[in-house]
Amino acid sequence: MTDDLAYDVFARACPSRCTLEHVTGRWGSLTLGALYEGSFRFNELRRRVDGVSEKMLSQTLHALERDGLVHREAQPTNPPRVDYRLTALGRDIAERLIGLIALVEGRMPEVEAARAGYDAERAAPASG
Numbered sequence: 001m002t003d004d005l006a007y008d009v010f011a012r013a014c015p016s017r018c019t020l021e022h023v024t025g026r027w028g029s030l031t032l033g034a035l036y037e038g039s040f041r042f043n044e045l046r047r048r049v050d051g052v053s054e055k056m057l058s059q060t061l062h063a064l065e066r067d068g069l070v071h072r073e074a075q076p077t078n079p080p081r082v083d084y085r086l087t088a089l090g091r092d093i094a095e096r097l098i099g100l101i102a103l104v105e106g107r108m109p110e111v112e113a114a115r116a117g118y119d120a121e122r123a124a125p126a127s128g
Contacts, residue, residue, distance in 0.1 A: 039085040
């Protein structure tokens with residue numbers, strides 16, 4: 001690691017790589033984005049993050065909780081109630097993810113056009 005940076009995500013042994021992976025992986029980014037909207041119970045969150053399995057959501061929440069991005073609050077009710085919400089750190093990170101999500105969604109017509117052009121180029125017979 002360099003002297004002027006405490007952490008360097010480009011260094012193989014840097015612990016920030018693991019957190020970056022948790023934040024930018026498909027389920028991590030979608031979970032953080034959903035929790036940016038507010039507090040959710042597990043099944044509410046699972047419905048909001050369409051397509052995530054119970055196992056993957058559970059693993060994702062554990063990783064994000066361990067990284068200090070998500071707070072899990074279990075209430076002693078019958079049946080037990082567990083709510084998930086962002087911590088201040090998680091909210092700060094999710095806010096930046098929301099900006100990226102909005103940018104990607106807003107530029108999808110350009111992405112789709114680029115994909116169509118790429119695919120058309122690859123499908124065209126080679127001229128010889």
